[in-house]
Structure formats: structure tokens, C-alpha cells
Amino acid sequence: MENPKPIKVALIGNPNTGKTSLFNQLTGLTQKVGNYPGVTVDKKQGTCKLLNNKTAIITDLPGTYSINPTSVDESIVLTSLLNTTDKDFPDIIVVVADVENLKRNLFLFSQVKDLEIPIILAINMSDQMERKGISLDVETLQKELQTEVVLISSRKNIGINDVKKAIENCAEVSNTHPLCSINHKIDGDYFEKLKEVSSNHTLYELWLMITQNNFPDSLTEEEKKKLLQFTQDVSRVKRYQHKETIHRYQQINQILKRTYLVDRTKAKDLRGKLDRVFTHKIFGYVIFFGVLLLIFQSIFDWSSAPMDFIDAQFANLSEFVTKQMNDGVLRDLITDGIIPGIGGVVIFIPQIAILFLFVAILEETGYMSRVVFLMDKIMRRYGMSGKSVIPLISGTACAIPAVMATRTISGWKERLITILVTPFTTCSARLPVYAILISLVIPDKKFLGYFSLQGFTLLSLYVLGFAIAIISAFILHKLLKVKSTSFFVAEMPNYKLPSIKNVVFDVLEKTKAFVFGAGKIILAISIVLWFLASNGPDSFDNVEKNITKNVLNENLSSDEIQTKIASAKLENSYIGIMGKSIEPAIKPLGYDWKIGIALISSFAAREVFVGTLATIYSVESDDENNSTIKERMRAEVNPETGEKRFDLAVGMSLLIFYAFAMQCMGTLAIVKRETKSWKWPMAQLIGMGILAYVASFITFTIFS
Amino acid sequence: MNTIATLVKGEIGIISEESLDVIPLKLLEMGCLPGVEVELLQVAPLKDPLYICVNGSHLAIRKEMAEQIKITKN
Ligand SMILES: Nc1nc2c(ncn2[C@@H]2O[C@H](COP(=O)(O)OP(=O)(O)OP(=O)(O)O)[C@@H](O)[C@H]2O)c(=O)[nH]1
Ligand SMILES: [Mg+2]
Numbered sequence: 001m002e003n004p005k006p007i008k009v010a011l012i013g014n015p016n017t018g019k020t021s022l023f024n025q026l027t028g029l030t031q032k033v034g035n036y037p038g039v040t041v042d043k044k045q046g047t048c049k050l051l052n053n054k055t056a057i058i059t060d061l062p063g064t065y066s067i068n069p070t071s072v073d074e075s076i077v078l079t080s081l082l083n084t085t086d087k088d089f090p091d092i093i094v095v096v097a098d099v100e101n102l103k104r105n106l107f108l109f110s111q112v113k114d115l116e117i118p119i120i121l122a123i124n125m126s127d128q129m130e131r132k133g134i135s136l137d138v139e140t141l142q143k144e145l146q147t148e149v150v151l152i153s154s155r156k157n158i159g160i161n162d163v164k165k166a167i168e169n170c171a172e173v174s175n176t177h178p179l180c181s182i183n184h185k186i187d188g189d190y191f192e193k194l195k196e197v198s199s200n201h202t203l204y205e206l207w208l209m210i211t212q213n214n215f216p217d218s219l220t221e222e223e224k225k226k227l228l229q230f231t232q233d234v235s236r237v238k239r240y241q242h243k244e245t246i247h248r249y250q251q252i253n254q255i256l257k258r259t260y261l262v263d264r265t266k267a268k269d270l271r272g273k274l275d276r277v278f279t280h281k282i283f284g285y286v287i288f289f290g291v292l293l294l295i296f297q298s299i300f301d302w303s304s305a306p307m308d309f310i311d312a313q314f315a316n317l318s319e320f321v322t323k324q325m326n327d328g329v330l331r332d333l334i335t336d337g338i339i340p341g342i343g344g345v346v347i348f349i350p351q352i353a354i355l356f357l358f359v360a361i362l363e364e365t366g367y368m369s370r371v372v373f374l375m376d377k378i379m380r381r382y383g384m385s386g387k388s389v390i391p392l393i394s395g396t397a398c399a400i401p402a403v404m405a406t407r408t409i410s411g412w413k414e415r416l417i418t419i420l421v422t423p424f425t426t427c428s429a430r431l432p433v434y435a436i437l438i439s440l441v442i443p444d445k446k447f448l449g450y451f452s453l454q455g456f457t458l459l460s461l462y463v464l465g466f467a468i469a470i471i472s473a474f475i476l477h478k479l480l481k482v483k484s485t486s487f488f489v490a491e492m493p494n495y496k497l498p499s500i501k502n503v504v505f506d507v508l509e510k511t512k513a514f515v516f517g518a519g520k521i522i523l524a525i526s527i528v529l530w531f532l533a534s535n536g537p538d539s540f541d542n543v544e545k546n547i548t549k550n551v552l553n554e555n556l557s558s559d560e561i562q563t564k565i566a567s568a569k570l571e572n573s574y575i576g577i578m579g580k581s582i583e584p585a586i587k588p589l590g591y592d593w594k595i596g597i598a599l600i601s602s603f604a605a606r607e608v609f610v611g612t613l614a615t616i617y618s619v620e621s622d623d624e625n626n627s628t629i630k631e632r633m634r635a636e637v638n639p640e641t642g643e644k645r646f647d648l649a650v651g652m653s654l655l656i657f658y659a660f661a662m663q664c665m666g667t668l669a670i671v672k673r674e675t676k677s678w679k680w681p682m683a684q685l686i687g688m689g690i691l692a693y694v695a696s697f698i699t700f701t702i703f704s
Numbered sequence: 705m706n707t708i709a710t711l712v713k714g715e716i717g718i719i720s721e722e723s724l725d726v727i728p729l730k731l732l733e734m735g736c737l738p739g740v741e742v743e744l745l746q747v748a749p750l751k752d753p754l755y756i757c758v759n760g761s762h763l764a765i766r767k768e769m770a771e772q773i774k775i776t777k778n
Contacts, residue, residue, distance in 0.1 A: 066733040101760050104735045242724055245732045271762075272745070281749035373764045377750040386753070386764070488769075489731060492755060492762040 006047065006055040007171050008088065012077060012112055013096035014105050015063025016493050018124040021154035022096055023060040026163065030505045034363035036390070037063060037491045038408035041073040043080065050164050059090065065104070067111045067208060068241070070487060073407040081115060082208060083216045092170050093119045094163065099129055099136065100494070102260055106252045113147065114204035116176040120148050120166045127153040133263030141259040146177050155499055178204060186243045194230060198223045211241055274495050278370040288371060295358045296459040301452070303350035311630070314343030336618035337530035340629055341522045341611030345515060348432045353511050355428060359397055360506040364498035368393070372490050382470050383477025385409050385488055388418040392469060395425035396462070397510060399667045403674055411486025417476045419674060420684060423667050424469035426462045426659070428514060429606040433658050434461055436610055440633055441651030464659055522611045525601050529612060532575040533619045543568050570620045589657065589693070590650040590700040592638070602663045609658070649704035653696045661692035706777055708756060708770035711744040717775035718742070726772045735759030742775060
């Protein structure tokens, strides 16, 4: 009240220590958490009501082992700490530490402490202490570190109010002493001289500016010039950095000796046993492949009942609306365009939720890091890093966060290749397209007793996605002449039972984002398409007259005449004319102009495919009984052959096209942002487009 | 000469002082310091990377780096 300005608080800590979990507790938001280093790769803000009615703005940052960054996500932390004049510069820092590995966590703490910003130490995962035989003397630690220390468990919601209280206290009495005073023990004279460069910055800040070559705007030209001189002597800077590190660890060891005790006899070695299984030279890969197989099998098996249910509900809904509303343009738009379009996405909620569920469980258990370990050597042959596995797997949900997740890869070339090939992995937007095509052209049979043929086809498409990603990576690896040094250290987190709450939130959030994101696009495209399909440059009356005249002497029922009129109208509509004009280009792939329209609208987002076809077919059929999308697609005939439109050849050709083509604006935009140039997204769009065209052509030729 | 790469699974060594200059800063910062015990926990199926425990941190590092870090066995 007296002080309406909110307190700015930044959460800093090693990766995987529970910063985001604490952030979620403080702000009531639900940012993504996961049990591997590098879940958060960008900063996120939220507000927190403190106990005395003040508010705090909390910033969640990516995890880092040190202020000295070696990858993009880590450098975000440095940048936000050095720029003292920035509007987001924190008033208070909360260092979040993992009690199980306090020593290494305190290393980062000691660096941050030396920046002389008011600081609190929150020691997380206190619920694990008993099981690991850890005891901690918080009182003494507090004195030694000259910092308020709170013991918390953000998973069990313990000590969160203490953190709030500490933030309030800290805002009032801010004591800021450097902890390790880097200067004397390393080289007194050198650091004395450095200190004289600027009186506006602490010695440690100046030291960081030199070592990181990061000169914020708050420096004067004069000061900057002096600092640049210090950077000349590279080997000395490096030597002193090493000495600084050792010096800090020595001091931390002293402190921990008096305050931290681990009873090794109490700690159970579950981790070692699990590691032996999961990283075994044969079982390791068998388990990994088994897990993938289980996921895809479940996607098909568990979801069929709820999907049939949803499908029927949407058909009912259309029928209901048809009965309720008066005949007219608006009714047609709703029953023929919007409801089937939205239904085309909603129906995939069960499958997508199952996929998200498995990915979330994998992420929460700590298994992902074992896969990183297993795959590093293999991935390196293809110019990537073991860490590329995480974007490739999480890309099965959506390529956009997957491209962001590459930030943890420290070598630029490894990272670039990973970004470029990630869109090949089968994302959830492809799932609706695959599923409907598979159910149309692949027989619903079992082989070897248990595996369903449809499920196996889907699995093959996923494997194909990974395979083509790997192959393109290999080609890029040979082609790209990018200089970069790669540096690989991956932390192996302890195994954890997944927190049900986290998993459920994660699945809900992602599914919601998928449905609403896709829903909006589909709604818009359905309306535009519907308009373009029911209007044309010529008056439709002429078309109708022509048809009626032509069929006069044929012996047709009125129903058949109605159908003929409707398709003639569609062909003469704007969309029909557009489709017809691109038909020659896609004919070699086995597609007609209606599929062509669906392909084009899919460039906004792939999942639009089903909705587009639904809209087009329903405008054409012009009937009163609302059949499901699948039935409509099955009923569609190829007028040239009189056979089904979606036969095996066309279906396979389409599957391959969707597997390879870059049809996602969102991904293109994020690749532009992460690579800072249009060059790479354009290369993706064109390269993947050519590949898709050629591969579909070959597929169609083989199967027909 | 012994390095982390010459350890066998389950064996423990002590990082020697002379390694200080070759250990990358990042690894030092993660606790991989001279004078500290290092245990080889697992070797990946293709002999690379190596999974070590040093100073309480469980890390996977590549063989080429492990080969540069000298140790003494006890
Ligand atoms: N047992 C236990 N687990 C916790 C606690 N807090 C967080 N976790 C788990 O620790 C893991 C990491 O949590 P995150 O909140 O994602 O950690 P982070 O620090 O944001 O990680 P990065 O974003 O990768 O730097 C998750 O699996 C959490 O469920 C806790 O108090 N106790
Ligand atoms: Mg996080």
C-alpha cells in the first residue's frame, strides 16, 4: 500500500533443482517442469501475492551451473544479471539449490552472492533428506553464508510461505557482502587494478565483463576501453578463472564440513541398479525401442472407443443444428463447415492426450537423460549430440517447443542440424492426418496375433520420420561448413516417481493448447473455404440450368440430379477454379484438385487437412443426413476410374507427403527466431517440399 | 599413464593436479577438480560417453575429454 511498486525477484539455480516447481507454487501458474536438465530454456514471469499484501514479480530462469555460460539458455541468466539498468533487473535473487548436491549448488550461489544483489538461498527437495540420510544445520549455514536460508520442498508444498516471508524481509534489510572475495588469494595487484576501472560496478561484475566479453550499456566508453585491455591476456584470464573455481570450492568445502552431513549407510543404491538396466549395452536399446512401441500401440488401442464416441457426437450435433436452424447460408456454414472442421480435431484429443501422457512420464522419471547417454555416440556420427534426442522425442508432441529445447546444445553446428531436422519427427498435428488416412486405406487386421496392422503402419511412419531426420542430419553434417566447438557434459538426474499432478497438468495444458490453437485456425479456414466454395465468378443459376438441361434426356432420380448440380457448382466456385489450376502439378502424385486445396490450406497447419476435406465434401454432397468425415471420404469416388478416391496408392502417397513436407508456419517462425535468419527456415521449406514431392511421386507410382 | 578413460567400471581414481589446465572450465565448475575422487559408473554401449560420479555430481562426458583428464589410482 505504502509501496505499490512490486518487488522483482529472479529464481536462479542449477538445472533440475525445482526452480520452475517453486515458481509455479509462488505464482499459481503451471509452467512446464520435468526431470532432466534444461526444461526451462527461456525466462518466464508471473506475479506472487506476498503475505503483507505486497506483490512480487517472479522471473523463472533457465538452469545453469555457473554464471559463465556455455549455451544459449545459460547466457540468458548472465545477461539478466549484468545489465543493472534493465527494467527487469531483479531487486532480489532467490537461489534454488538441490539439497542432494548442495556443494555444486553453492558454487553458483557463491558467484551470484558476489554480484552483491540482495539474495536468499532456498534449499529444495527437503522431502528427500531422510531417505538419503542427509542432515543440515541451517542456523550455522545461514551465518556462514551471511544469507537467509530456507529449507523447502516445492513438490510437497513445504516452506513456500517461508520463501515469501524471506522475500519481504530481504526487501527491507538488504545486506550484500561478497562471499568469496576473489581478489587476494589469486592475484592481489591484478584485481586491485581491475577494481579501479569503475566505481559503479562491483569487482566481480567487472571480472565477469572481462571473462564473458559482455559489456553492458551502463559502462562509459573510457571504462570499456580499459576493460578491453584486460581481455588481451587470454591465458591469464583463463588461469585465474580456474583458480577462482578452485578457491570457491575450497571455501564451500570448509562451510559444508561444519553444516552438512550424509549418512551413506542410509542411502539406498536404487539409482545404480536402474542405471545398469537402462544403459545396458543390449537391454538399454531393447527397452528404449520397447517403450516407443508401447507408446504407439497404446495410441491406437486405447483411443478407439473414445474416438468413435466423439465422432458420433459431432455427427449428432450437426444433425441437431440442422433441425433447429432455418434453412439458409448460415446453417450450411455451421453444419457443413465449422462443426465437421472442429470435430476433425477434437476427435484426436484421446490420441494426443495419450501421446502427451507418455512423453510427460518419460520426462518426469529421469529416463530421458539415460537415452541421451545411450544415443550420444550414435548421434555424433550424424553431426548431432546426445542431447538432440530430447528435441527429437519431444518433437512428437510439437516441433515448436522442440526447436526451443535445442538451446541446451552447446555446439552451434550440432544445434543447427538438430533444429533443421526436428520438423521431420512426427508431430501431433500429423496424427489426425495419418490416422484418418490409415483407417481408410489400411485393413483393420491383426498380425502375429496381437499387433494391429494399422498400429504398425503408424509406428512405421514415426520410424520413417526419425529415419529421414537422421539421414538429412548426416547429409547436412557433410555439407555444412560451420565452425563450432562442441562441448558435451550431461548431468544424469536421479530417478523420480513422476508427480501425478505435474503429469496431469502437463497433459491438460498441452492438449488444451493443441485444441484451441488448431481450433482457431480451422474455424477461420473453414469459414474462408466455405465462402470460396459456395460462391463463384459466374452466377450459380447458369450452372444449375446447364446441368438440368444436360441431364434432361438421361433417366436420373432427382437425388442424383441434385448431386450433379452440387458438384458442378463446386467446380465453378472460386475454390474449384483455384484447385483446378494447380491440379496438373499434383496429378502425378495421385491427387485431385480437392485434395490439392487441402494440401494448400495445410500450410497454415497440417491438422487442417481433415477439416478442409470435410468442408469441401459437405458443400458438395448438399445432403440432409450428416455422415461422419470418414464415411464421406470413403464414399468419394474418382470419376476417371469409378474406383474409390482414397485407394492404397493415393493414401500412401499422401502419408508420405505429410511425413516429409514442412507445412507449419509456427515452426518456420520459431526457426527464424532461433537461428536469427530467414535463410534456414526457407531452406527447410524448400528442401522438405522438394523431398515430399519426389517421395510421394515415387510412392504413388509403386503402389498404383 | 592413467586417465578417466582407463578406469574400469566401478573403479575410483583421484584427479591429479597437473590436469588443472586441460579440464574445461565448465567441468571444473561442476565439481570435477584436481584432488577429488572420480568413480566410473557406466560406459555407454559404444564405449563412449562415460558416466562418472565426481564430487557428488553424476555426469556423462565424452571419451575424448575423459582421455585428457589424468588421475592416480589408489
Ligand atoms: N522430490 C522432490 N522433487 C521435486 C521437488 N521440487 C521439484 N521436484 C522435481 O524435480 C524435477 C525438476 O523440477 P523443475 O521445476 O522442472 O526444475 P527446474 O529447476 O525448473 O529445471 P530446469 O528448468 O531444467 O532448470 C521435477 O521432476 C520435479 O517434479 C521437491 O521439492 N521434491
Ligand atoms: Mg525450469
